[in-house]
Amino acid sequence: MMSEIKIDSILVSIFERAFRSITDEMSISLTKTTRSPILCEAKDFVTGLYDAEGNMLEQTENLPILSFSLGPVCRVIIKQYGENIFPGDVIIHNDVFSMGNQNNDVAIFKPIFFEEKLVGWSAAKGHQADIGGAVQGGYNPNATEVWQEALRIPAVKIYEKGVLRQDVWNLIFANIRLTMVPEDIKAQIGACSLGERRLIALVKKYGFPCFEAHKNELFRSTEKMMRAEISSVPNGTYYGSSKVYYDGKHIGSEFEIKAKIIVEDEDVTFDFSETSPQTNGFVNGTYTSSCSAITLTFLQMVNPEIPHNEGMIKPLTYIVPEGSILNASYPKATTFGNHLCPQIADSIFKALGPAMPGRVTAGWNHLLCALFTGKHSRNEEKYVDICFMGLKGGSGALEGDDGYDHIGMIDASGGLLDQDYEMYEQQTPHLILKHEYLCDSGGVGRWRGGLGVETIIQMGGDNATMVVFGDGDVEPNYGLFGGKGSLLNSITLTYPDGKVHTPMSKDLIEGIPSNTIFKQIASGGGGFGEPEERDVASVVADVQNEVVTKEQARQEYGVVFKNESFEIDKIATEKFRDL
Secondary structure: OHHHOOOOHHHHHHHHHHHHHHHHHHHHHHHHHOOOHHHHOOOOEEEEEEEOOOOEEEEEOOOHHHHOOHHHHHHHHHHHHOOOOOOOOEEEEOOHHHOOOOOOEEEEEEEEEEOOEEEEEEEEEEEOOOOOOOOOOOOOOOOOEHHHOOOOOOOEEEEEOOEEOHHHHHHHHOOOOOOHHHHHHHHHHHHHHHHHHHHHHHHHHHOHHHHHHHHHHHHHHHHHHHHHHHHOOOOEEEEEEEEEEOOOOOOOOEEEEEEEEEEEOOEEEEEOOOOOEOOOOOOOOOHHHHHHHHHHHHHOOOOOOOOOOHHHHOOEEEEOOOOEOOEOOOOEOOHHHHHHHHHHHHHHHHHHOOOOOOOOEOOOOOOEEEEEEEEOOOOOOEEEEEOOOOOOOOOOOEOOEOOOOOOOOOOOOOOOOOOOHHHHHHHOOOEEEEEEEOOOOOOOOOEOOOOOEEEEEEOOOOOEEEEEEEOOOOOOOOOEOOOOOOOOOEEEEEOOOOOEEOOOOOEEEEEEOOOOEEEEEEOOOOOEOOHHHOOHHHHHHHHHOOOOOHHHHHHHHOOOEOOOOOOEOHHHHHHHHOO
16 A cells, blocks of 8 residues: 555655656757757757656756646646557647647657556657748747647647557648658657656666655655745735737737735745736737746746755646736737746746845846748758847846856746857858857846847848847846846848848848848846946956956946056046945
């Protein structure tokens, strides 16, 4: 009987580490076997293990905005199939109206059986280079409904009892443009099969009763850790808000994300009921993408040693009403939903800042992204590239630390990698002319915001298409406690005839000729604390490293240099700093 199992605290830790090891190995498998640079280079995917009821055992969160999107879908699958789940089944899913988070983020689930008993699930979800719809690559700023964005895939078996359902496979991939996509799905299936083998071996080693008892104890101890973190926050109701700009249809449109956070002893409720209604464009979120954004933001403010399993999220309650911009109702367009994460994070940071001043950051630079599609000039093959190199910029500073330079999207929390330059120039017809940190791009403060980047690319291949999405060109990020924000983002195209075009933040530009110059400025993060309180030695080091100019050092930090040297003019510096 399960009650007869004696809990061994060391064995609980062993199970926790084993679950993590398995999902890490699944992640490595995907990195090595996928073909799209979105997956093998940028690692825009997540791998996970779940118990028989769909409770999270562990996840490897290469892109955290995806991380908390698998459990809800697993429960949808369990409810849909009931007793009709068998060894060898493989289920595919992307549908945003049955707990998916984004159409391009396609999940594979594999049930795991031990001695004819369902004991768990392995899963992998990754951003596919194409998913059908009106626009190659999946981002359609002109969309108003889901069918203009993608092929909807509610949960369906592509393998049943170990046998490929060729008709289902053919139906799905007949509606997807790029031949690499089915190959990447095969890689996801392979990663799930790897997770299946590893979990079966673990259960076999210790026995199912032992596995089940220690799994439940892991959930309990993790929940206890999270509740202890929440209890350190003063009870109260906290409010914060942020803005979303332009829905792709109505120029000048604005929307507000309003967070009401209720902390009561060991529980916390995130209530977004007062958030603006859904838009008529593609700038909408889904329940799953919004809850994922809430979770990953809060995790940045608590003990990083808390294991990522079901116990972690038990004390968290989410209220994200249907019909809001964060949870659009059927059949609204929702592709932009993942990219509302920065605004959700801003609202949470602003709300909890007074209660947790040492655990919040200043504003992170907001997204402005360019997605290129076209035909490669050397091999005539279609390509899709999300320009990860320049799409985000720096993170906000926090008490005690400068922001991280060019960290990637906040929904990546540092997990999203830049593309390798040589691989980029092989996989696309483009040539990288410049990609480097942008001087003076970090918001000034006692702790400086992380640096942004400048990216210049010479585009190749005639008649390329560029989709622009984000809203980082409307409002700069913010500083905290006297720190300042940074610059606005920008994208410009300089055509071969010299004409310069600045796209809108949600735009679709077709027919771009070869040798067009793409230039992007992705700004830095906001500063934290009064700039004149920044350590003089840190300012000198920034100037020497060419990340801050002498002019900014003088005007913003009150640090004055002698002539062309790096020697400090102590008298002038004391005067500027009013010491």
